[in-house]
Amino acid sequence: MLITTKAIVLSKLKYRDNDLIVKCYTQQLGVVSFLLRGVLKNKKGSAKVAYFQLLSQLQIVFLYKNSRSLQTIKETKLNCIYTSLHTHVLKSSIVMFLSEVLANTLQEEEQNETLFSYLENTLLWLDSQLEYSNFHLLFLLKLTKYLGFYPDTTNVEYPFFDLSEGKFELKSNNKYNISGENLVLLKLLLGTTFDELPNIKINAKQRQSFLSMILLYFELHLGSFKTPKSLQVFNQVFS
Structure with a gap:
């Protein structure tokens, strides 16, 4: 099931060499954890990591599977840009x-x-x-x-x-x-x-x-x- 929702980043944790596990509080489903594969590998990935600063407010699209503890994000954008x-x-x-x-x-x-x-x-x-x-x-x-x-x-x-x-x-x-x-x-x-x-x-x-x-x-x-x-x-x- 594809879900579009607002999300607030609660935590992030490096996983293996190039992956990141991000825990978010989402408007639609409450707490959801995501696996961001390969985002620590190159500059393109670094740009994506910048979205996931602590307590950032995002708009995300992700594929939700009830059987998985870690979901997969398809699209990410900032829902608001903090000034300070x-x-x-x-x-x-x-x-x-x-x-x-x-x-x-x-x-x-x-x-x-x-x-x-x-x-x-x-x-x-x-x-x-x-x-x-x-x-x-x-x-x-x-x-x-x-x-x-x-x-x-x-x-x-x-x-x-x-x-x-x-x-x-x-x-x-x-x-x-x-x-x-x-x-x-x-x-x-x-x-x-x-x-x-x-x-x-x-x-x-x-x-x-x-x-x-x-x-x-x-x-x-x-x-x-x-x-x-x-x-x-x-x-x-x-x-």
């Missing part, structure tokens, strides 16, 4: 970090239009912004809505948040209850849009602390989630 996402050092660090998180968390081989739209639009927003130091925090928090464990805000005025249960509590009853600065920032971000994000001012230490907390939140709710390998470098860039 792959060329600005800080933004490219965000791209590397978030692509690793997404490759780790997105496993479903099924259509999810709202999630695809979220990824598509937030990446375009980031590409256009001059102030984005807290982008990854709000991005991850809002991503939990599509993954099924967005915080329950019913009792948002309570003084503790239970990471393991995903809800606010009156009392601290286990080691996964948070309070203090992380709780204040969580409440702020829950009521914030991306356009309002520049109004939230926090320092590097607070940013790192909140990021560690939200990654723990992912770990508690997604059994297969692993701490991103790029986290240490990412924290250094944003320190």
Whole structure:
């Protein structure tokens, strides 16, 4: 079956000497992996590889066979051209970090239009912004809505948040209850849009602390989630 769809590149991996395995999140089928044969062999192939930078937004045509774990792409073109996402050092660090998180968390081989739209639009927003130091925090928090464990805000005025249960509590009853600065920032971000994000001012230490907390939140709710390998470098860039 020949399928035409938008796709966002999540990861790429060299395979053998000249091949590349690319994992994408597609609008039509969710997560799909592709084998690009011979693309590392010559200059013509190198031009094709340039399409598959992390979190690039593509329009692809591919031959889908249910029995195969790796599909074959027939045509590729850029669906949008980023102006800064792959060329600005800080933004490219965000791209590397978030692509690793997404490759780790997105496993479903099924259509999810709202999630695809979220990824598509937030990446375009980031590409256009001059102030984005807290982008990854709000991005991850809002991503939990599509993954099924967005915080329950019913009792948002309570003084503790239970990471393991995903809800606010009156009392601290286990080691996964948070309070203090992380709780204040969580409440702020829950009521914030991306356009309002520049109004939230926090320092590097607070940013790192909140990021560690939200990654723990992912770990508690997604059994297969692993701490991103790029986290240490990412924290250094944003320190």
